[in-house]
Amino acid sequence: MKLPPGISDSVFNSAVREFERAVGKDWVYTSAADLDLYRDAYSPFKGEEEERLASAAVAPSSVEEVQAVVRIANQYKIPIYPISTGKNLGYGGSAPNLSGSVVLDLKRMNRVLEVDEANASCLVEPGVSYFDLYRHLQANGSRLWIDTPDPGWGSLIGNALDRGGGYTAAKYRNHFDAHCGMEVVLANGEVLRTGMGALPGARTWQQYKSGFGPWIDGLFSQSNFGVVTKMGFWLMPQPDGYLAGRVEVFQYEDLIPLVDIMTNLENNGIYTGMPMLDVPLINPGLLPGESLRAPPPAEVQTLLGKPGGPAPAELEAYCKQHDVGLWGCKFQYYGPEDIVRAQWAYTMKRLSVIAGARFSEPEFYNLPLTPEQVDKVHKVTFGIPNLEMFFIGARSPTNPNPTRGHIWFSPIIPRNGREVFKAQRVFSEASRQLGLPVFPLAMATTYWERAFIFIFGFPITDDIELNRRNRAAFRELVRIGAENGWGEYRTAPAYQDAIMATYSFNNHALLRFHETVKDAIDPNGIIAPGRYGIWPKHLRGNKA
């Protein structure tokens, strides 16, 4: 068992006994078998000394128990690592930044505390998963949708705090932006509520985000400043219908106007769903992070494998010959049939300035879907949580290159076609040099309005030497990305220091600000030391 740094066996054991008194003996885990469950199944350090391991786990059932646990941790100076529920695969699992931390597992706090049907919102605890909320709404005959990521076993709160995204309408897809109101247990054991929740008796906690005075919610995302014990979310009322239409364009440079028009339409609210850019000549309609469903035709593989990548003219020639688009985009619309058809018609009109643009017959569903329709669709597009992503995931037999897992490398890229070309070139060249899988036509993803993100599932293997090389390669990609102005939006603990270091404006002024806040509100540095690169004073020299 790994103990927290500087903590003796006897102090640790005293703390564990106190935890047991606070939450009950059954809910404090110290056996190797129990702690195995908190290891990161996709750890890049598997089998190495550096793997981050918990010393124990504590699972409180209420805010009061969380407060008690935090107070004990403070008294004994034991680092605690709060997690919610789900797996967090690819972003570090449940394993702490600092080995020896006690995992504060909030899975038992799994109540849906409130659903406001007319105002389309909910208030939940950290242990509530997308599945839980979905079932709760279904069981109560609600007509509210949720916005769920792939997969659906994650926590609404955990995902939002890590600033994850989903697949429905834009204003619900950015999970942190779609939250309204928090309850937080601070490192001193005190509980506060943000926004209108700070006004006793207010029934607008889930209606107005910022309350009065500084709006502090953002502090508790991607950080270690507190333990979030309740959070409100805005939900989407079930729309009347859904329409999806696809456009294909055939010239390399067509991506530039395609992106500009897509952006313009989005900023005017012409479509509400997620626009999905793709590369039809390889495999149309790939979802973010999805592996190829089938290898592309041999001729395409040859093209993609050319040193330096395929030339635009070669791609265009192939597309012309095979009558397949070079770039594509699926536009999605939620709403009554008359409206979404008018929106798709207008979208086609605007895209028609791209010579040769070809449009699909749109797919349209009245909602709710029939059970037969549910079986066929991309469920998360309709707010239905599921685990189907794993059929095409790292270990799936349908994956042509199965691995043990992956870590997401996910830099933010400027939203324009030229920058996509540049990112394709830069990351392909870097991947080639680093011996990584090369995706010369990697495509930007659009979870959020306004920004592009590139998402690569970085392979984790059972080969320690290969993992070491890949870790070095990951860091190199981070460096190359930053050099080009492309910074990551999120990462696993293994890389949080390295990535935070790239956000270095004015000698790391932002990180130093975080450290000042950390020292003030958590002077013993007990909450998640090192998370997102923020170390407490006494460990600041230790960081990776």
Add this chain to the structure above:
Amino acid sequence: MKLPPGISDSVFNSAVREFERAVGKDWVYTSAADLDLYRDAYSPFKGEEEERLASAAVAPSSVEEVQAVVRIANQYKIPIYPISTGKNLGYGGSAPNLSGSVVLDLKRMNRVLEVDEANASCLVEPGVSYFDLYRHLQANGSRLWIDTPDPGWGSLIGNALDRGGGYTAAKYRNHFDAHCGMEVVLANGEVLRTGMGALPGARTWQQYKSGFGPWIDGLFSQSNFGVVTKMGFWLMPQPDGYLAGRVEVFQYEDLIPLVDIMTNLENNGIYTGMPMLDVPLINPGLLPGESLRAPPPAEVQTLLGKPGGPAPAELEAYCKQHDVGLWGCKFQYYGPEDIVRAQWAYTMKRLSVIAGARFSEPEFYNLPLTPEQVDKVHKVTFGIPNLEMFFIGARSPTNPNPTRGHIWFSPIIPRNGREVFKAQRVFSEASRQLGLPVFPLAMATTYWERAFIFIFGFPITDDIELNRRNRAAFRELVRIGAENGWGEYRTAPAYQDAIMATYSFNNHALLRFHETVKDAIDPNGIIAPGRYGIWPKHLRGNKA
């Protein structure tokens, strides 16, 4: 001249000389005539000792000069009160919370630093007003709109930091939410950038809000934690058209389904503009904060003046007899004609479940408007800054009850019809008892999605005794609001302590958190002591 508390004449004079060295003698103001310009024209303390007055004002022209000023203030422990540009009428003007503070006037930092036409965003300095940005865009042939409050002389940054709102599409109307990226000078004189701005060379500062790690932007809104020197905003591309349609309903309780349907449509993005609830029998189409354009008919005045307010049945009888709606709502749509007409048709269909609902012929414009059309419309609906609100404002001869000014009383109310009824009753009864103007059918405003807000222009007069009574009445309304769970979203310095005190969950845990942060990042407490109720340690006993 008021000096900062505990600062001697000679220390103050030394600091002023240092300020002069930092920004140039011409840009440090100490004469009574100059300082008069920083008084609050709508001060509720006019002619009284308590009026909040600046000791001096300093107007830097660059971030470096701001840093220099902050460092000098720190060295001499002189409180500084940052302002941007515009008047902030009704919310405290430019006068500091703490008399004797030096106003840090950022009006000279008035550059539009960047406009990204394709991605519809801008980066501006604090001195840039809505007029400035509008003119800049027009001069450069941009097709981007701005979202401006009434009036247009305010600062984009100042308004957003105070969490003000405008009149165009929902995603641009909440000015703080529509910002993306900040540059802040901290109390120690250091400059930091938030979001992607922390990554040197990133061109996504205005595309992705939260960057990596804790998202701290909210800390700098309605606070005194730093001096914001740059801020990015998302802008709305000019839509193809605009449609407005009105519904009138005739039964008292019809407000309940009207609000629910309005909310449901909004949460599904069926309309994009601001829905404007009104009371047709009094005067249809009043704008928030607007006084009556003409007194209502005598019969209505009699009804409204009844002790305890008009009974629902009486209102319904009047409406039936005069064929005028009891409640109304204007729905607004931005977009191509086919789409907005389909959206209005669907809106009517949904509202038709309210028996007797009557719909207007919609008003439709292709955009841009012709100059003749611009003259006639509510300009801010089309993103055109102006000062027309003053024609119907406090001192206007067209106002039937002219005053010297007003302070906004603006509590957040739950979004449902029953709660509007309750708020109407509670505030009418309170106003009657307190001798204030009574608005028995005051209507909720919808600047923001999800929440309602009540807005009352609280009169300020030249009569000191009356002002004293009104100040006490304001505090009483704050208390009564809080008792009912209705908290204010913003207020003038005179009431910031009182309102912050109502956000009291767990013995003021939120305020105590703010104080902890304040002490850590501004240990000398030099930035805007007292703003939004946050006092530095050495003044915490002094607060009002």
